[in-house]
Amino acid sequence: MFPWWIYVAFKQMFPSRRGVSFFAAVSILGVALGVLGLFGTQSVMNGFHAKISQKLRDTTGDVIIKQGGRPISEWKGVLEKLSAYPEVVAAEPCAKGPVMMTFNRVPVFPILRSYDTIRDKSVLPMEKGFIRLGKLDELDDDSVILGQRLAYAMRANVGDTVEVYSPAMLDNVGKDEIPMAARLKVVALLRTDFSSVDSNVALVSLRRMQELYSLGDSIHEICLRLKDPSMDEDFAIRISKEVSPLSVSTWLDANESFLSVIKMEKTMMSIIILLIIIVASFSICISLYTSVLRKTRETGLMCAMGARPWHIICIYCLQGLLIGVVGSLAGLALTVLVMHFRESLVEIMVGRERLAEFYYFSSLPVKYEFADAWRACVFATGLCTLAGFIPALRAAAMRASEAMRNE
Amino acid sequence: MNNPADDNSAPKEQDSACGYQNGGGIPREDMYGAGAKVQIENAVNADKEIGAGEDLSKGTPVLEAIDITKSFPSPDGGKLEVLRGASIKIHRAQSVSLMGESGAGKTTFMNAVSALERIDGGSIFWDGERIDKLFSGAQAARRARFMGFVFQSYCLVPELDALENVMLSARIAGLYKPFKTRKAARDLLEKVGLKDRLKYLPSKLSGGEKQRVAIARALINSPSLLLADEPTGNLDETTGEEIMDMFLRLCSSEGASLLLITHNPDFAKRTDKALKMSKGIILPS
Numbered sequence A: 001m002f003p004w005w006i007y008v009a010f011k012q013m014f015p016s017r018r019g020v021s022f023f024a025a026v027s028i029l030g031v032a033l034g035v036l037g038l039f040g041t042q043s044v045m046n047g048f049h050a051k052i053s054q055k056l057r058d059t060t061g062d063v064i065i066k067q068g069g070r071p072i073s074e075w076k077g078v079l080e081k082l083s084a085y086p087e088v089v090a091a092e093p094c095a096k097g098p099v100m101m102t103f104n105r106v107p108v109f110p111i112l113r114s115y116d117t118i119r120d121k122s123v124l125p126m127e128k129g130f131i132r133l134g135k136l137d138e139l140d141d142d143s144v145i146l147g148q149r150l151a152y153a154m155r156a157n158v159g160d161t162v163e164v165y166s167p168a169m170l171d172n173v174g175k176d177e178i179p180m181a182a183r184l185k186v187v188a189l190l191r192t193d194f195s196s197v198d199s200n201v202a203l204v205s206l207r208r209m210q211e212l213y214s215l216g217d218s219i220h221e222i223c224l225r226l227k228d229p230s231m232d233e234d235f236a237i238r239i240s241k242e243v244s245p246l247s248v249s250t251w252l253d254a255n256e257s258f259l260s261v262i263k264m265e266k267t268m269m270s271i272i273i274l275l276i277i278i279v280a281s282f283s284i285c286i287s288l289y290t291s292v293l294r295k296t297r298e299t300g301l302m303c304a305m306g307a308r309p310w311h312i313i314c315i316y317c318l319q320g321l322l323i324g325v326v327g328s329l330a331g332l333a334l335t336v337l338v339m340h341f342r343e344s345l346v347e348i349m350v351g352r353e354r355l356a357e358f359y360y361f362s363s364l365p366v367k368y369e370f371a372d373a374w375r376a377c378v379f380a381t382g383l384c385t386l387a388g389f390i391p392a393l394r395a396a397a398m399r400a401s402e403a404m405r406n407e
Numbered sequence B: 001m002n003n004p005a006d007d008n009s010a011p012k013e014q015d016s017a018c019g020y021q022n023g024g025g026i027p028r029e030d031m032y033g034a035g036a037k038v039q040i041e042n043a044v045n046a047d048k049e050i051g052a053g054e055d056l057s058k059g060t061p062v063l064e065a066i067d068i069t070k071s072f073p074s075p076d077g078g079k080l081e082v083l084r085g086a087s088i089k090i091h092r093a094q095s096v097s098l099m100g101e102s103g104a105g106k107t108t109f110m111n112a113v114s115a116l117e118r119i120d121g122g123s124i125f126w127d128g129e130r131i132d133k134l135f136s137g138a139q140a141a142r143r144a145r146f147m148g149f150v151f152q153s154y155c156l157v158p159e160l161d162a163l164e165n166v167m168l169s170a171r172i173a174g175l176y177k178p179f180k181t182r183k184a185a186r187d188l189l190e191k192v193g194l195k196d197r198l199k200y201l202p203s204k205l206s207g208g209e210k211q212r213v214a215i216a217r218a219l220i221n222s223p224s225l226l227l228a229d230e231p232t233g234n235l236d237e238t239t240g241e242e243i244m245d246m247f248l249r250l251c252s253s254e255g256a257s258l259l260l261i262t263h264n265p266d267f268a269k270r271t272d273k274a275l276k277m278s279k280g281i282i283l284p285s
C-alpha cells in the first residue's frame, strides 16, 4: 500500500469520478508541448548534423592526405601502401579545382573534381544511386558528369557539350591569344541530394583533370574511405608517420567550421525553447499556489488527522513531479508522432521545394538522441517539481490551528 | 485556579458506554500492537466497574487539561490573553458540552487540548499520558489514533467521494487495511444515513450530508475522544437537530467521549455534562 500522501496528490490531479482535473490536463499539455518543442528541434538539428556529416564524408572521403596545398608527384607508392590496409575500402587519387564552364554562352563557375576512371575505385559512394540519366561507365577523357542542379542552372542536358576553361589555360596562353576551351560531352548527371554538391560540382576523368590543371602526373590529394568511418581519427593518427612528409587530415578537420555552426545553432535554439518549459512551470506554480490557498481548511484538517508538514510538502511537490513526468513522456511521444508526419507538415507549412532550396536536403532529416530526450525530461520534471515546491512550502507553513479558524 | 471538571456526573447510557465491541470503526485490536491490547482490556475493565454503578472518576480520564494558559501577540505589540487557566476532565464515554460567548476562547481551548496549538502554561494528559511537552510528530501520531474532529465547515477533500473521504482518515492514521477499512467506512456511512451516497463527491452533497460524512470520518479510527466545534453552526435548525441527534447517539454507541462546543442550550442539555466558558476560563458547573 503506497503512502496516503501519494494517494492524495494523485487524487487531486485525477479526482474520483471526474477522470482528470482541468489543472492537471492543461499543465501536462503545456509541459508536453514544451518538451515537444525542445526535443523536436534538437532531433531535427541532429538530423541535419548527421545528414550533412554523411554527405560531407561521401563527397570528401573519411581521411584526406595532402601536401600542404601543393600537387603530390610521388603518390603511387603511397596509394598502394594505403590500399593494402584492411581498414581501407577505397583509396583514390584526386585532383579538384574551380573552372569556368559555359553552355550556350551561359557561364558558371563550378568545382571540377576528378574521377579515377582507370582504377575505378572512388571514395564517392556511387552505389548510392548518385548517377542519374546516364552511366558512370561512359565517363571518359572527353566527357563530363554534371551535378544535377548545376545542369539545371545551365539548362544543359545529357548529350549536350559544354566548354570548360581552367585557370591553368590562362597561364599557358600568350598575350592576345584566346584560350582554347576543352569541349566535354555531358554523359550523366550527379545527384547526391546535397545541395552544395549538386549545384556546384562536375566530374571529369583524372587524366582530363590533370591536363586541365597542367598537373602532369601529379594529383592534389589522396582520399580514403574506411570500412568503419568512426575510426577516422585513429586511422589518421596511425598512418601519419608512414605517409610523411604528406599531411593527414579527416573530413571533420576539413569541414569543422561548417559543422560547428550547426552545433551552435542547436544550442541557441534549445535555450530559446527552454523558455516554453519555464513558462509552463510558472503556470503550474501559480495554479498550485491558488489551490493551496483554496484548500486551507482541508489541509488544516489533514494536519489535525495526523499529517506532518513534510507530508503536505510532498503532496504538492509530487503533483509537480507527476505533471513533469507525465508531461515529459507525453512530449516525447508527441515528438515521435509529429516527426513521423513531418514530411506532410513541412509540405503544408513551407513546401518541399523551398526546403531543398534553403537547406541542403529535399527531405527533413531527424535523428533522436537519447541524451537530448533525457535532458529534456530531467529539465522539465525538475522545473515542475520546483514549481510544486514553492506552494508546498506555503502549505506546510500553515498551522493547523489557524487553518481551522479560517471560517 | 478552576477545576470544575472534577465531578461525578455519570454517563446516561451506561450499557453502551463500555461497549467498544459494538464500534463501527476499526476494532481496537487492529489499531494497536499486541502489547497495547492488555492496556485496552484494563481500560475496558475499568469501564465495566463504572458500568456496575461505581464512581465514573475512578478510571483514567480520556482527557485532562489543567490550568491551560495561552496568549497571542496583539497587533499593538502587547499580549492578548485568551486562555487564563482553563481546566477540564473528560472521562471515558462521557460527553461534555462547552458553551460561551463568541471570543471566549473555546476554539483556542480546543486547539490547545488537541495539541494543534502549543500552550504557554498548564498540562495536558491524553489517556493519562502527558502530551504537551512531546514533539509535534509524536503528538500527531497519537492524535491521529486518539481523536476525531468535526468542524463547523465540513473540510471534506473535494476530490474524494464520501467513502474515500472517510477512509482517508484511516490512511493518515496508518490504520488502513483495504478490506476492513472499506467495510468499516461503509458501515459508518450507513449508520449516518448515507447508504446511497457512498460514491458522491462532496460538491454533490448537501450541507447536512457533508457533515454526516465528516462525522463518519471522525469515527473511522475508533477514537477515544471526539472534538466538535459548532458542528451544526452552518446548518438549518431541523437538519442541525437531526445531525446532533445522530451524532450524540453514535458517540455513545461507539463508546467515544465527546467535547462539544455549541451555542445551542438544547444540545448542551443532552450531554452528560454542560460547561460554560467565559473570558478564557471554564466556569464551575
Ligand SMILES: Nc1ncnc2c1ncn2[C@@H]1O[C@H](COP(=O)(O)OP(=O)(O)O)[C@@H](O)[C@H]1O
Pocket: A402, A405, B072, B073, B080, B082, B100, B101, B102, B103, B104, B105, B106, B107, B108, B109
Ligand atoms: N492566532 C491568533 N492570533 C491572535 N489572536 C487570536 C488568534 N486566535 C484567536 N485569537 C483571539 O482569541 C480570542 C478567542 O478566539 P476563539 O477561541 O476563536 O473564540 P471562540 O471560539 O470562543 O469564539 C479572540 O479574541 C481572537 O481574536
Ligand SMILES: [Mg+2]
Pocket: B106, B107, B108, B229
Ligand atoms: Mg470558535
